[in-house]
Amino acid sequence: MEEINIKNKQGLTEEEFLEQYDDSIYQKPSFTVDMLIFTVMDEEKENYRKLPEKSLKILLVKRGDHPCIGKWALPGGFVDVNESLDEAALRVLRAETNIDDIYMEQLYTWGEVNRDPRTRVISSSYMALVDSSSLSIKAGRDEEDAAWFNVRYNLLQEKKEVVEKGYIYEQIVQIKLWNENEELSAKIKVIENPDGKVSREIIGSEGIAFDHDKFIEYAISRLRNKIEYTSLAFNLMPELFTLTELQKVYEVIQGKELLAAAFRRKVANMVIETNQFTKDAGHRPSKLFRYNSGWKRNI
Incomplete structure (x- = not known):
């Protein structure tokens, strides 16, 4: 099929347009x-x-x-x-x-x-x-x-304001970062408007660039x-793990304790039970599991 050279309002084909295009007309971030x-x-x-x-x-x-x-x-x-x-x-x-x-x-x-x-x-x-x-x-x-x-992620303040088109949600979140040598922190104001747009403002920062x-x-x-x-948490797990170890990973990311029975129901299709057990000194043997790579979330 023969290609048609479409011309723009100035009578230029795309090839001619690109040959004379001046990219300096725009500032470049x-x-x-x-x-x-x-x-x-x-x-x-x-x-x-x-x-x-x-x-x-x-x-x-x-x-x-x-x-x-x-x-x-x-x-x-x-x-x-x-x-x-x-x-x-x-x-x-x-x-x-x-x-x-x-x-x-x-x-x-x-x-x-x-x-x-x-x-x-x-x-x-x-x-x-x-x-x-x-x-x-x-x-x-x-x-x-x-x-x-x-x-550490702490919700310091939360409020909801009624406006004509819905609600404005405002949160003040504190972020703390530390190791044995340094302590860093920040406070962020997060505002969600009725149209779903979210803005973030730093209202305090210490040591973060x-x-x-x-x-x-x-x-x-x-x-x-x-x-x-998603199965994101399994990126952190070794090939074999206990359900208690997996639950602790979920808890530390979500920042809250989870009920063991409910958690095990939640991940039941995401793991495969093996016939192997832990051998840690001082602990009762626990059944080991592996990630079920064929798991798909139910839609």
């Missing part, structure tokens, strides 16, 4: 990728007869240059003109933290005008939930350090939602 890498780790046992407590952690890097020098940020960097966003995310994560070849999903795009003091920067954030025991964390040459931080406080708050809320209807 910079584009970055920023990664939210979460894990769940066992804390040290105080008593060998008790199961270790688990905690949700996020990976941060300490900035070694302006702006925000000395503050902690999400691993991130600028996108090259000849690479895709996914390629940039993997490249930057490898360069800044030594983490390679993990699955990340695109989470949200942040485009506030003044979010970076250097220039106009739009950021695409990525999220992953990983088994940290298989990773070797190492800061890149432009960062002072890379470290895991405990995460740029506007990454908002990224973290949003990621935790999404993580808590996604774990309800």
Whole structure:
């Protein structure tokens, strides 16, 4: 079939249009990728007869240059003109933290005008939930350090205001991040309007670079939602695990205790029972399970 050279209002074919196109007529914002890498780790046992407590952690890097020098940020960097966003995310994560070849999903795009003091920067954030025991964390040459931080998400205030077209929901959320060397914190105001649009405003921040406080708050809320209807939690589990271990992972991500009977009904189709048992000293043997890769959520 012969291709038809369609002309525009100026009488140009697409080939002619592209030959004379001047891309300098538009200002060009910079584009970055920023990664939210979460894990769940066992804390040290105080008593060998008790199961270790688990905690949700996020990976941060300490900035070694302006702006925000000395503050902690999400691993991130600028996108090259000849690479895709996914390629940039993997490249930057490898360069800044030594983490390679993990699955990340695109989470949200942040485009506030003044979010970076250097220039106009739009950021695409990525999220992953990983088994940290298989990773070797190492800061890149432009960062002072890379470290895991405990995460605590607290709802400080919540209110609902009746307006003409529905409701306005407002929350004040506190994010606390800490490890044995550093303590970071932020307060975020989250407002949902009747049309479903949600805005976030940082009303207090200590030690966190740029506007990454908002990224973290949003990621935790999404993580808590996604774990309800996906197999995301199994990214953290070894090949064989007990249902108690799996429940503790759900609890630490959701920030609440779950009833064992209800939880086991919830995950019944997501796991396969094996004929193997735990062999931990000081504990009664527990049945081991594995993830059911053929599981599909009921729609």
